[in-house]
Amino acid sequence: MLSRKNIFNPVYILADVRFILSAAILTVCALVLNPAISALSRNYGKKPIDVRKPLKNFDISKLPSFRDNWKFKQFRAPIKDLQTDEYVHLIFNAGPAMIPHRVELYVTYYSNQADKVGHTPEVCARQGGAIVDKLSTITIDTPQLAPDYKKIKARFIIFKESNYYFADIYVFLVEGKFRHTREQVRWALAMPGNRYTYFSKIEAAAPYQNPEDKNKAVQTAVELLREALVELLAEHFPTTQQIKKP
Amino acid sequence: MLNEHKIMSDEKKVSVFRFVILFCLWLWAFWSDIVGIARFSTVSSEMAHVLVLPVAMILLIYHRRSELLNNITGGSSWGIVIMIAGIIIFIGSTWPFSYGYTRQMALVPIIASVILAGFGWKVLKISVPMLILLMLSIPVGMRLYASLVIIPETYTITAVSKILGLVPGLNIQLSGIDILFSSDSNAGIIALGESNRGVRLLLVYAFIGVFVAFSENRSFWRLFTVAIIAGPVIFFCNFIRLFTWGIITIYTAISPTSTLMRNVSAVVSLILCYLFFSFVCSVGFKRHTEIGNDIYPGDCKC
Numbered sequence: 275m276l277s278r279k280n281i282f283n284p285v286y287i288l289a290d291v292r293f294i295l296s297a298a299i300l301t302v303c304a305l306v307l308n309p310a311i312s313a314l315s316r317n318y319g320k321k322p323i324d325v326r327k328p329l330k331n332f333d334i335s336k337l338p339s340f341r342d343n344w345k346f347k348q349f350r351a352p353i354k355d356l357q358t359d360e361y362v363h364l365i366f367n368a369g370p371a372m373i374p375h376r377v378e379l380y381v382t383y384y385s386n387q388a389d390k391v392g393h394t395p396e397v398c399a400r401q402g403g404a405i406v407d408k409l410s411t412i413t414i415d416t417p418q419l420a421p422d423y424k425k426i427k428a429r430f431i432i433f434k435e436s437n438y439y440f441a442d443i444y445v446f447l448v449e450g451k452f453r454h455t456r457e458q459v460r461w462a463l464a465m466p467g468n469r470y471t472y473f474s475k476i477e478a479a480a481p482y483q484n485p486e487d488k489n490k491a492v493q494t495a496v497e498l499l500r501e502a503l504v505e506l507l508a509e510h511f512p513t514t515q516q517i518k519k520p
Numbered sequence: 521m522l523n524e525h526k527i528m529s530d531e532k533k534v535s536v537f538r539f540v541i542l543f544c545l546w547l548w549a550f551w552s553d554i555v556g557i558a559r560f561s562t563v564s565s566e567m568a569h570v571l572v573l574p575v576a577m578i579l580l581i582y583h584r585r586s587e588l589l590n591n592i593t594g595g596s597s598w599g600i601v602i603m604i605a606g607i608i609i610f611i612g613s614t615w616p617f618s619y620g621y622t623r624q625m626a627l628v629p630i631i632a633s634v635i636l637a638g639f640g641w642k643v644l645k646i647s648v649p650m651l652i653l654l655m656l657s658i659p660v661g662m663r664l665y666a667s668l669v670i671i672p673e674t675y676t677i678t679a680v681s682k683i684l685g686l687v688p689g690l691n692i693q694l695s696g697i698d699i700l701f702s703s704d705s706n707a708g709i710i711a712l713g714e715s716n717r718g719v720r721l722l723l724v725y726a727f728i729g730v731f732v733a734f735s736e737n738r739s740f741w742r743l744f745t746v747a748i749i750a751g752p753v754i755f756f757c758n759f760i761r762l763f764t765w766g767i768i769t770i771y772t773a774i775s776p777t778s779t780l781m782r783n784v785s786a787v788v789s790l791i792l793c794y795l796f797f798s799f800v801c802s803v804g805f806k807r808h809t810e811i812g813n814d815i816y817p818g819d820c821k822c
Contacts, residue, residue: 287537290594292595293538293542296638297545300542300634303550311611311615394667396667405678460617
C-alpha cells in the first residue's frame with residue numbers, strides 16, 4: 275500500500291530491480307566508459323607502418339603495356355590536400371592519334387588509424403567541375419595476382435566534363451586485402467587481428483571525347499590498374515607477414 | 521474504487537520519478553555527445569532544427585500526456601537488454617570502429633531502453649515520434665553525407681539547370697556541381713561556394729514531416745501514406761530550395777557571397793515542406809479532435 279508521503283521515499287524508489295540495474299549500468303557508463311575506451315584504443319590500437327619502397331620511386335618499366343609507347347611525367351600535388359606525403363601520380367601521354375591519348379595512375383598510401391578515407395573521385399572530382407555520368411562496381415580479372423586474387427572488385431565511374439568524358443576506376447588495398455568502397459575500408463581498418471595498419475587507394479583514369487571510345491578508355495585504365503597492382507604489391511606495400519608481426 | 525485509482529496514480533508517480541532519475545543518469549553518461557550534437561546545431565545550418573527539438577518534443581509529449589500517463593506500467597526487463605545492446609554499439613562505434621554517426625545514434629536505443637525499463641512497451645510505442653525526432657537530430661558525418669548524396673545531388677542540380685535553361689534570354693551551363701548562368705544583365709554561379717548545394721536540409725524537411733504527421737492522432741494508413749510520399753516531398757522541397765536560390769541569384773543584384781539567398785530559399789522551401797505535409801495529413805480526413813482516442817482505418821476517409 276502506497277501513501278503520498280512514501281512516493282519520494284528512497285527505500286520505495288529503490289525497491290525495483292529493473293530500476294536498480296538500469297541506474298547501475300548508466301552510472302558505470304558515466305564513470306568509466308570514456309576512460310576505458312581510451313585505454314583500449316591506446317593499448318590495442320593498430321600501429322602505423324611505412325611502405326617498403328617509396329611510391330615516388332615507382333618503376334615504370336614494370337608496366338609492360340605502358341613502358342614503350344607512352345611518355346610519362348610525375349605530378350606532385352600539395353601535401354596538405356592529400357594528408358599524406360606517400361603518393362604517386364603518373365600521367366602517361368601517347369599522342370593525339372591514340373585513343374585514349376592519355377591515362378593516369380594515382381596511388382595514395384595512408385597508415386594511421388585516424389585516417390578515414392577522405393578522398394574518393396566520385397566526391398572530389400565533382401568539386402572540380404566533373405559530372406558523375408555513371409557510378410557502379412565492376413569485376414576485374416587479375417591473373418597476375420593469383421592465387422590470392424584472381425578477380426577483384428573495383429569502383430567504376432564515368433565522369434562528364436564540358437567537352438569530354440573520363441573513365442575512372444579505383445580500388446583500395448587495406449592491410450593486404452582489396453576493398454572497393456570507403457565504408458568497406460573503414461570496416462577493414464577497424465577489424466582487430468593485425469598489429470599494423472595501412473590502406474592505399476589505387477586509381478586509374480583515361481579521358482575520351484566520343485562516347486563510342488568509352489570501351490577503349492575503360493580497357494586502357496583497367497590494364498594500367500592491373501599492371502600497377504602487381505608492382506605495388508611486389509615492391510611497395512607492406513607484406514602480410516609485416517603487418518601481423520608483433 | 522477512488523482509493524484504488526489513487527494508489528495507481530501514486531505508483532505511476534513513482535515510475536515517473538524513477539524515469540527522471542534514469543534520464544538524468546543518461547544525460548550524465550553521454551553528456552559529451554549530447555553537448556556535441558547541440559553545439560554542432562549552432563554552427564551548421566543543416567542541423568538548425570536541433571535547436572527546436574526540445575520544444576517539438578515537449579509539444580508532442582504534451583499532446584500525448586494522457587495517453588502516456590494512462591499506459592504506464594511497471595516497465596519491462598527488455599529495457600535492460602536493449603540498454604546493454606545500445607551501450608555495446610556505442611562502445612564499438614567509438615573503438616575499434618570510429619563511426620561518429622553510429623556512436624551518437626546509439627543514444628536513441630539507450631534512451632528508448634530507459635523508457636521501456638521505466639514505463640513499459642505501450643509508453644515506448646507512444647514515444648516513437650519523439651524518438652524519431654531525436655534520430656533526425658543526429659548529424660550525419662560530412663564525408664558520409666557527401667558520398668550518400670552524389671546521385672540525388674546530381675539529379676537535383678541537373679533538373680534545376682534544365683528548368684532554368686527554359687527561361688528565354690538565359691544561358692545555363694552545368695560544370696560539376698556549378699550551375700553557371702549568363703544573361704544580358706547578369707552572369708555568375710548559383711549557390712557559389714555552398715557545400716552539398718544540390719542536397720541540403722533533408723533532415724530538416726524530414727523533421728517537419730514527422731512533427732506534422734504526429735502532431736495529431738492519425739490512423740495507421742494515414743501515417744503509412746505520409747511515410748510513402750515523404751521521400752518525393754523532401755526531394756521536391758530540396759529542388760525548390762535550389763531553384764529559388766537560382767531565381768534570386770539571376771534576377772537580383774545581390775552579391776554572390778551574401779547569405780540572403782541561402783536564407784530566403786531555405787525559408788521558402790521549409791514553408792512549402794510544412795504546407796505539403798499538412799496537406800497530405802489533412803486532405804480527405806475527418807478531423808479528430810478528441811485527444812487520447814485511437815483512430816482506426818474506418819474512421820477516416822483516406
